[in-house]
Amino acid sequence: MTDVSYVYGVARDREGRLDEVVAEVPGVADAEVHLVRSERRTDVVAAASAVPAVDFNEAALRTHLEDLQWLEAVARAHHRVIEALAARTTVMPLRLATVYLDDDRVRAMLDERLAAFDRRLADLDGLVEWGVKIYVDVTEAEDAPSEPSAGSGREYLRRRRAVRHAHDDVYRAVEEVAARVDSAARGHAVDRAQHRAQQGQLLTAPGENVVNDAYLVPADHAEAFRCEVEGSARGLTGIRIDVTGPWAPYSFAAPPETEPTPRNGGP
Numbered sequence: 001m002t003d004v005s006y007v008y009g010v011a012r013d014r015e016g017r018l019d020e021v022v023a024e025v026p027g028v029a030d031a032e033v034h035l036v037r038s039e040r041r042t043d044v045v046a047a048a049s050a051v052p053a054v055d056f057n058e059a060a061l062r063t064h065l066e067d068l069q070w071l072e073a074v075a076r077a078h079h080r081v082i083e084a085l086a087a088r089t090t091v092m093p094l095r096l097a098t099v100y101l102d103d104d105r106v107r108a109m110l111d112e113r114l115a116a117f118d119r120r121l122a123d124l125d126g127l128v129e130w131g132v133k134i135y136v137d138v139t140e141a142e143d144a145p146s147e148p149s150a151g152s153g154r155e156y157l158r159r160r161r162a163v164r165h166a167h168d169d170v171y172r173a174v175e176e177v178a179a180r181v182d183s184a185a186r187g188h189a190v191d192r193a194q195h196r197a198q199q200g201q202l203l204t205a206p207g208e209n210v211v212n213d214a215y216l217v218p219a220d221h222a223e224a225f226r227c228e229v230e231g232s233a234r235g236l237t238g239i240r241i242d243v244t245g246p247w248a249p250y251s252f253a254a255p256p257e258t259e260p261t262p263r264n265g266g267p
Contacts, residue, residue: 002054003050003053004052004056004099004100004101005036005051005099005100005102005103006028006049006098006099007047007048007098007099007106008033008046008049008078008081008082008094009092009093009248010044010046010091010092010110011044011046011089012043012044012089012091012125013035013042013043013044014043016042016043018088019034021084022034022047022084024084025081027077027080028049028077028078029077033047033081034047036110037107038110038111040111040114041114041118044110044118046106046107046109046110047081048103051099056099071096074096074097078093086128086247090124090125090126091248092117092120093248093249093250094253124216124252124253127190127217127219127249127252128216128218128248128249129214129215129217129245129246129247129250130215130217130222130225130247131213131242131244131247132211132229133213133242134174134177134178134181134210134242135207135209135239135242137207137208137238173239177233177241178210180232180233181211181232181233182213184228184232185215185225185228185229188217188228189215189217190218191215192214193214193216193252195212197211198212214250214251216249217246226245229241229243
């Protein structure tokens with residue numbers, strides 16, 4: 001069976017010991033993870049695995065990307081490798097399912113973009129990512145009737161107005177909370193990435209996700225960042241802030257000139 005090289009990310013191997021780190025972590029499809037080194041700078045490495053080409057060619061990926069179970073398994077393995085690297089060094093995660101024909105092509109990619117990778121790894125040194133999501137929960141009062149009963153039309157309309165006004169108040173409040181969050185976050189963060197609010201199957205928590213941001217924060221500011229952001233909605237009903245991290249800098253990994261183009265074929 002023909003294999004291709006799945007690439008997780010680019011990292012700085014300062015001590016020359018990252019081979020030992022990745023050797024202990026199962027990769028995508030439980031494949032062994034190894035390092036591909038730049039020929040020009042051996043401390044700049046890519047973590048890679050040999051995976052079956054039949055599962056990662058363009059046609060297969062189009063099908064797999066609609067399979068949430070497959071995507072989750074790949075994402076978990078990808079994240080596992082990145083986090084193992086991030087615990088030891090500066091790492092620049094690459095996009096999910098970044099695939100090259102073989103390790104020689106991976107090495108050529110590293111050498112071609114070496115200067116840009118080197119700069120970006122230096123920029124990310126000592127920084128971690130925190131995710132900040134804001135949720136709104138505007139459920140109606142449990143005792144509000146869905147249909148007016150005999151003689152209760154006026155009471156029903158009063159309750160409906162009260163519910164509508166409560167909704168309006170919550171949405172006005174969430175705008176203020178979002179501003180507070182960003183103000184608190186920017187007191188520590190060096191960058192911010194705004195992602196699309198989660199909906200449907202991507203929504204993993206109750207309520208409506210109205211803000212889905214990521215912040216790049218110095219590691220020594222992590223606890224202060226978390227405490228101040230979480231406190232931005234304290235005492236408010238119907239608004240919740242979820243702060244997650246610290247993570248490797250997925251949202252800030254690569255400016256356009258360093259982002260490799262996955263290659264399943266060709267030179």
